[in-house]
Amino acid sequence: MTHSTSSVPAAELAPSPAEPLRLQVLTALALHRMATTGQLRQMLRPDSSRQLVSRVLNRLRSTGFVDLTPLPDSDRSRTHAWYLTPEGSRLTRDIPILRGRPPYPITSTTAASLKTPHTLTVVRAHLPFAADARRLGHEHGPWDWTPEVAHLIGEGERLVADAVMHYTVVDGEHRRKLRAFVEVDRSTMSSERLAVKLIEYARLFLYEVQPVGRRRPTSTGPTWLRWYPVFPRVLFVLTGASRARLGDRISDLQAMVAQHPLVAALAREVQLGAGVLEDIEEHGPSGSVWVPLTGGEPRPWTNL
Structure with missing residues (x-):
């Protein structure tokens, strides 16, 4: 899934002392490669609601920085794994915590699904x-x-x-x-x-x-x-x-x-x-x- 990112300047996602949640989500997906909404909430905002993280993820998806793949378990058909798009991977390349880490872009839902379980x-x-x-x-x-x-x-x-x-x-x-x-x-x-x-x-x-x-x-x-x-x-x-x-x-x-x-x-x-x-x-x-x-x-x- 590809979207234009021209409406969201890179400076908006640059690190700041407040570390906005959207930056933390991007950094977490760049470092950990992939995660569910629930995992990101436990990782970044364990005391907040799932909806808070969902809103951030959906906004990042609408601007083309992240995408998702459904989990293969039919009993959890509403659960997805989130990952960075190539555009999201490029955006996070200069985040200090990620310097020196190799890029890990996933270019398709098929490629993402192969990596999901492990x-x-x-x-x-x-x-x-x-x-x-x-x-x-x-x-x-x-x-x-x-x-x-x-x-x-x-x-x-x-x-x-x-x-x-x-x-x-x-x-x-x-x-x-x-x-x-x-x-x-x-x-x-x-x-x-x-x-x-x-x-x-x-x-x-x-x-x-x-x-x-x-x-x-x-x-x-x-x-x-x-x-x-x-x-x-x-x-x-x-x-x-x-x-x-x-x-x-x-x-x-x-x-x-x-x-x-x-x-x-x-x-x-x-x-x-x-x-x-x-x-x-x-x-x-x-x-x-x-x-x-x-x-x-x-x-x-x-x-x-």
């Missing part, structure tokens, strides 16, 4: 962390969850994390900054392929780039130090299957930790955990819903 599940995984942070007085908001973050792991290969999360635990005057790679599993791939993601994280943990032109290899340290002061913990969020099957998938992740030497070495330095999305939503991420991949009783993600 993208919306990643957004769904983010929302309990944001709600927990608001409840506990911690710091974690819409811009602290960055989807599809890629890192080189050697031999021309890349690891693409479903999301990188930044979260600050606030306890009086004490602030504890935490980071996590988040992998969202909808049970659409084999359990073995899911567990192989741990090998990729172990490779990232060890990967170093050798300076060009030196006769002797000189270590510059692991490449992840360019972005993180400590290696982020790795969280697997599972959904889309029976409890028994999800339990089996967690067991397979634990087996990879126990059996693969590189993953075992990673687990000695990095906290690794897995949780069921429905449990995370019901009890919050700070509940005892995360299974340590090194073994042990479920616990909060901050205590893995």
Whole structure:
């Protein structure tokens, strides 16, 4: 769906100290790729009405910056996923929070529908962390969850994390900054392929780039130090299957930790955990819903 945008000057959507909701909606869709009206409300205005966000979205659609695709579930036929049009993507390119992020235009409803299930599940995984942070007085908001973050792991290969999360635990005057790679599993791939993601994280943990032109290899340290002061913990969020099957998938992740030497070495330095999305939503991420991949009783993600 294409509309003329000449009636809405770009300056109207430029950042301002008040951060108008329309700007926040555009930024959220640029960063998170896609979201439903309800998800955007929970993310940006959790204490407001759904109609407030709907009005902003409909106005942005009428001016050609966003479009929508219906969700495939017939029981939710009135629910849609919103995404940026190419014009909306161009408009958001210079928003400070998005600088350095690759553009992600979706040019058709068909293209949007192919990405909908996984993208919306990643957004769904983010929302309990944001709600927990608001409840506990911690710091974690819409811009602290960055989807599809890629890192080189050697031999021309890349690891693409479903999301990188930044979260600050606030306890009086004490602030504890935490980071996590988040992998969202909808049970659409084999359990073995899911567990192989741990090998990729172990490779990232060890990967170093050798300076060009030196006769002797000189270590510059692991490449992840360019972005993180400590290696982020790795969280697997599972959904889309029976409890028994999800339990089996967690067991397979634990087996990879126990059996693969590189993953075992990673687990000695990095906290690794897995949780069921429905449990995370019901009890919050700070509940005892995360299974340590090194073994042990479920616990909060901050205590893995």
